[in-house]
Amino acid sequence: MGYLFGYMKPYGKMAIFAPLFMLLEVAMDVTQPKMMALIINQGVEPMDFAKILQYGVWMMVILLIGLAAGVLCNAFASVVSQNVGADLRQDLFSRVQTFTFRELDRFSTGTLITRMTNDVTQVQNFVQSAQQMMVRAPGLALGGLIMALTLNLSLGWIVGLAMITLSVFLFFLLRFSYPLFSQVQARLDDVNVVVQENLAGMRAIKAFVRRTFEMMRFGQVNERYTNIAIKAARVMALNMPVLTLIMNSSILIVLWFGGHEVWQHTMPIGNFVAYLNYVTQILSSLLMFSVIATNIAQAKVSADRISAVLQTAGSENVVADEATDATLFGAIEADHLSFSYGDDTNHELVLRDLSFRIEPGEQVAIIGSTGSGKSSFLQLLPRLYEATRGELRVDGKAISSIPLSLLRTKIGIVLQETILFRGSIRDNIAFGSPDATVDDVMRAAKIAQAHDFITRLPDGYATRIGQRGVTLSGGQKQRLAIARALLVNPSILLFDGSTSALDFKTEKLLLQALREEKQAVTTIMVAERIASIRDKEKILVLDDGQLVGAGKHEHLVATCSVYRDIYATQMGISIEDIEKQVV
Incomplete structure (x- = not known):
């Protein structure tokens, strides 16, 4: 949690003034019982109305000063905590933007x-509490103890015993509650994941009549969250009754022993009343410590979870103003390229x-069975x-040595899943080129x-x-995504199964327009239908992550059994007929 001080530093003045004003409020609160003792001892007992009026006015001034200090403390603490929360959210969002897909796989959306x-809200509440309650509680405890001992030293053992008992209880309470709060946040993650998946897939849920199943799935995670939350609440439920018992028992003991001193005239009645007030202040401050302990336990869990994201070293470092006027010609070379979605080489390889x-300007298609690694290659x-x-090279350079901003502005990609954003059609097409003209x-x-159709x-x-893009059809969304990729004027154009929702006529017109308008652009198209790629200059055939064939359609039909099987299945002809055609 130490990193939170760095977030408070920009608001250092207010972060200093808030606890200072709280200390002033505490000083005023600690002074009041002393003034009360003076009123009783010097005003009430001798029936001196002037003294009552004099000390009464001073008490009113002290109350007003304490009120003003409390208001200012709350104002400064609120500004600091709100800004710390805003900065944390901004840094979390910025850090997530630097994650590669591999790093994003470690954290679910939920x-x-x-x-x-x-979690940011929990930390935000802790920051505010740190400037208020965490100053007020020890201030009242220490100030009240000092003032109480100045009034009567012989009764100090009662306060000391109460403080020790409360401290031991709070220690064990915090020790048992921290793991429970960790589990509560983890279960809340599960609830959010299910909600996010459900809302995103609502159309599929309704289409397949899975409402009952989804309600049951949500009910399960909601029940697990509720159960662990109840378990944590049960532990914390001991808090207030035990603390109240200790506080009331301490006051009762003070009344017993203090009353004897008043009867024996060794303690003025005013001092006795003030002493009771100080004991109440001290024990009330210890009650605050129980609330603080709960806040710390919750904030510690949340701060650790936030830190896990902030300390994940995002591998991407895209600088928006990097020079992007350099040219990529689009020559692509894979050199013994292998890839796994795991963090190390022990995971199964998707590409082997x-x-x-691929030469600059060449139009290439990649085909293969499901799970052969086609989309994985495009994402590299x-x-x-x-x-x-x-190694994967572009124009003879390892792509790891090419600035990300340059590489990505020169690559137009249409992903397998079409992603559009709320806004106008023009804004969606110009998403990668916000300064593009209407033409x-x-x-x-x-x-x-x-x-x-637009x-x-x-x-x-x-x-x-x-x-x-919920208001558009699948084919319309795909065409908008293709237009978005074309608008960035790329040197390399990648299509990840992105014409699957188009009819044959529209797909044919699209491919013809691409050949005419983008002749110098290297185009790689992941396809499922051989009919749409048979005229490509080069076709790469993948099977179980390996390259098993490369060449034009006729060559592959004759030499690549995997390609021949796909062709036979899609054309509805037998392998024997294909072999006769080849001969």
């Missing part, structure tokens, strides 16, 4: 949301020892993941075969679409 919201070369080119072994946006849309919409390019 847990990242919990850490940016609930790939070696091939813009360094969404890093290769496990071997540039329209030109990219025409190549992507999206212009016609102009038929009520507001054309200004038409607003819902989150993830």
